[in-house]
Amino acid sequence: MAKEQTFVMIKPDGVQRGLIGNVINRFEQKGIKLVAMKLVSVSKDLAEKHYGVHKGKPFFEPTVKYITSSPVVAMVLEGENAIEIVRGMMGKTNPSEASPGTIRGDFGQFIGRNIVHGSDGKDTAEFEINLWFSKEELTSYTRIDEPWLTE
Ligand code: IDP
Ligand code: MG
Numbered sequence: 001m002a003k004e005q006t007f008v009m010i011k012p013d014g015v016q017r018g019l020i021g022n023v024i025n026r027f028e029q030k031g032i033k034l035v036a037m038k039l040v041s042v043s044k045d046l047a048e049k050h051y052g053v054h055k056g057k058p059f060f061e062p063t064v065k066y067i068t069s070s071p072v073v074a075m076v077l078e079g080e081n082a083i084e085i086v087r088g089m090m091g092k093t094n095p096s097e098a099s100p101g102t103i104r105g106d107f108g109q110f111i112g113r114n115i116v117h118g119s120d121g122k123d124t125a126e127f128e129i130n131l132w133f134s135k136e137e138l139t140s141y142t143r144i145d146e147p148w149l150t151e
Contacts, residue, residue: 004082005035007128009117012070014107015039020073023103023116026089027077031149036076036138042068049131062112074132080150083125086118 010023027034042050047064054060077086091098095108095115104114119125129138 003078003080004122004125005076005078005129006083006086006119006125007117007132008075008077008086008119009132010073010075011067011113011115011117012072013066013113014115015071015073017107017115019107019115022107024073024075026103027086030079030085030089031143031145032077032079032082032085033143033146034075035078035140036074036133038074038133038137039071040074040132041071044068046131050128059112066112076129076133076138083119083121087120090116090118 008027010020014020014023024034040046044064047067048055050067051060051063054063079085089102091102091104093104093114094111095104095113096110098105098108100106103116108114119128
């Protein structure tokens with residue numbers, strides 16, 4: 001296990017439905033550290049870059065439209081194995097298949113409105129963090145519970 005950073009976004013439906021606090025609370029309580037956060041009205045250019053790997057797929061244009069339709073909360077989270085842990089806490093891409101207890105499983109119904117995004121691997125995390133945040137926006141600090149999270 002290694003300390004990792006991952007990019008997480010609360011999508012427009014999560015913001016509009018008043019789920020920001022609940023989603024962030026889950027990560028906070030898990031002991032995953034928030035190192036950067038901002039509310040962003042996403043441009044078409046940023047959305048297209050973020051979902052660049054899906055260009056050409058049938059859901060590409062609708063997803064760009066969804067992400068640019070209302071502000072999102074963009075975050076960088078840090079912790080041991082954070083990429084996989086965050087993906088697990090989000091649940092499957094399609095909320096109708098996501099397990100109860102996950103964010104998508106608890107709050108969503110439809111694949112095109114799945115509340116959250118999280119980087120799916122180390123390279124993606126690095127790409128997305130650099131796309132959404134400048135170096136100056138990333139903080140570095142120790143959380144007081146860190147000694148209590150591991151043996
Ligand atoms: P992920 O968000 O779980 O990594 P991806 O397959 O990378 O899932 O898809 C990116 C995003 O595109 C999804 O989170 C969802 O918002 C949207 N999306 C993916 N597949 C579909 C689909 O079949 N219909 C509508 N939207 C989709
Ligand atoms: Mg993905």
